[in-house]
Amino acid sequence: MDLTGLGASHQAEKYIASMYFCVATLTSVGYGDIHPMNYHEQLFNVFLMLVGCVGYAFCIGATSNFIANFNVRKKQKAKLLKNLENFMSDAGLPLDLREKCRNATTVAANHISLELRAKQSMENLPNSLRLEIMLFMYRKVVRDIKFLRGMATEFPNFVAKCASMMQLPMKVQLGELIVQEGSASEDMYFLVTGTVIAVRQGFPIMELHSGDFFGELGCLLGSQRSSSVYALSNCTLYTLSADALKALNRKYPKVIEELKRIARHRHNKCEQIQKHKKAIANAVAIASRQHAHSIDVIARPSDDEKRKKAMVAETAKEREKFEKFEAPTATPNGEKGEGQGEVGGKMEIIEQRLQALEKNVGRVLEILETIEKRK
Missing domain, CATH: 1.10.287 (Helix Hairpins)
Incomplete structure (x- = not known):
C-alpha cells in the first residue's frame, strides 16, 4: 500500500483498489497499474489468475454444452424434415399431402424427444410415483377420450399404459375417408374432436362424436373392416395399434372385456339400423316403380x-x-244396272x-x- 501511495488513503479507497486488482487479475492477467511488490503478493496473484482461468473454462464449457445439446435436437429435427422432403420430392406427392406429412413429422419429432426424456428420468422412480407422473403427462388424452376417462378411477394403471401407447394424433379434413370397408384392421381410433359417420354397404348406419372410439372389434378379432368411416367435419383422432390393443388385452382382460361389451352393443345396433334401412330402401324402390307406372299411365x-x-x-x-x-238406278226390266252389285x-x-x-x-x-x- 505504501509503495502504491494508498497507505494514507481512506479505508473505502483501499477497498475499491483491492476489488479493482482482484477483478482485473481474475478476468485477465492484470493491467500492471497495480502489481505485486514481493513474493507473497506474487503467489497470491498466481492463485487469482488460476482461479480466473478455471472460471472462464467452466463458463465457456457450460455454454458450449448448452448450445451443443440444443443444436443436436434441432439438427435431428432438421435431418428428419430434410429426409422427408427428399422422399416427397422423389415420390411426387401433391402439395396438400406434403403439408400433412410435414406437420405429422414435426409433431412426431417433439413427441419422441419428450418420450425419451421422460423414460430416462423415470427409470429409477417408484411405480406409484411413475404412475402419477404418467397420468399427469397424459391428462389431456384421458380427458378427451370418454372411455379412458371413465376407467381412470378404477383402473389407473390401464389408463396410463393405454395413453402412453397411443400413437400421435392425426388430423383429417371434412369428407376424408378414415377407414375403408373390407380393408385390414390395423388400428383402433379414438375420436378427440369432430364427427364421423360409419357407412356399410352404401347405407349410413351411425354417427360418432368426440370421445367415441371405433375399429376395436377388427383389431381384437383380426377381421376385416365391416364399415367405411368418413369425416363429417375436421377431426382429430388418436390411434392405438392392433398389437398394442392385444397386449393390453393380455394384461388387462377385464377392461378390454368392457370395451368388447360396448363394441358388441354398438355392432348389434348398427345391424338393426342396417336391416331397417334396407327394408325402407326396398319399400321405396317398390313405391318408386309403382309411382313410375302411375305416371306412365297418367301420361297416356x-x-x-x-x-x-x-x-x-x-x-x-x-x-x-x-x-x-x-x-x-234400276233398269226398266227390273234388273240391276251395270255395277249395282x-x-x-x-x-x-x-x-x-x-x-x-x-x-x-x-x-x-x-x-x-x-x-x-x-x-
Whole structure:
C-alpha cells in the first residue's frame, strides 16, 4: 500500500483498489497499474489468475454444452424434415399431402424427444410415483377420450399404459375417408374432436362424436373392416395399434372385456339400423316403380286423345262418303244396272268399318274416364 501511495488513503479507497486488482487479475492477467511488490503478493496473484482461468473454462464449457445439446435436437429435427422432403420430392406427392406429412413429422419429432426424456428420468422412480407422473403427462388424452376417462378411477394403471401407447394424433379434413370397408384392421381410433359417420354397404348406419372410439372389434378379432368411416367435419383422432390393443388385452382382460361389451352393443345396433334401412330402401324402390307406372299411365291420355281424334275424324269422313253416295238406278226390266252389285258390296264394307270405328272410340272414352277417376 505504501509503495502504491494508498497507505494514507481512506479505508473505502483501499477497498475499491483491492476489488479493482482482484477483478482485473481474475478476468485477465492484470493491467500492471497495480502489481505485486514481493513474493507473497506474487503467489497470491498466481492463485487469482488460476482461479480466473478455471472460471472462464467452466463458463465457456457450460455454454458450449448448452448450445451443443440444443443444436443436436434441432439438427435431428432438421435431418428428419430434410429426409422427408427428399422422399416427397422423389415420390411426387401433391402439395396438400406434403403439408400433412410435414406437420405429422414435426409433431412426431417433439413427441419422441419428450418420450425419451421422460423414460430416462423415470427409470429409477417408484411405480406409484411413475404412475402419477404418467397420468399427469397424459391428462389431456384421458380427458378427451370418454372411455379412458371413465376407467381412470378404477383402473389407473390401464389408463396410463393405454395413453402412453397411443400413437400421435392425426388430423383429417371434412369428407376424408378414415377407414375403408373390407380393408385390414390395423388400428383402433379414438375420436378427440369432430364427427364421423360409419357407412356399410352404401347405407349410413351411425354417427360418432368426440370421445367415441371405433375399429376395436377388427383389431381384437383380426377381421376385416365391416364399415367405411368418413369425416363429417375436421377431426382429430388418436390411434392405438392392433398389437398394442392385444397386449393390453393380455394384461388387462377385464377392461378390454368392457370395451368388447360396448363394441358388441354398438355392432348389434348398427345391424338393426342396417336391416331397417334396407327394408325402407326396398319399400321405396317398390313405391318408386309403382309411382313410375302411375305416371306412365297418367301420361297416356295425350296419346289416347290423339287416337280418339283420329278415329272420330276417320268416322266422319266415312259417314260423309256414305251420305254423298248415290245408289244406282234400276233398269226398266227390273234388273240391276251395270255395277249395282259392286256398289252394294262396298256399302256393306263401309257399314262394317263404321261400326268397328265406333266401338274403338267407345273403348278410348272408357279408358279416359278411368284415368280421370285415378287423378
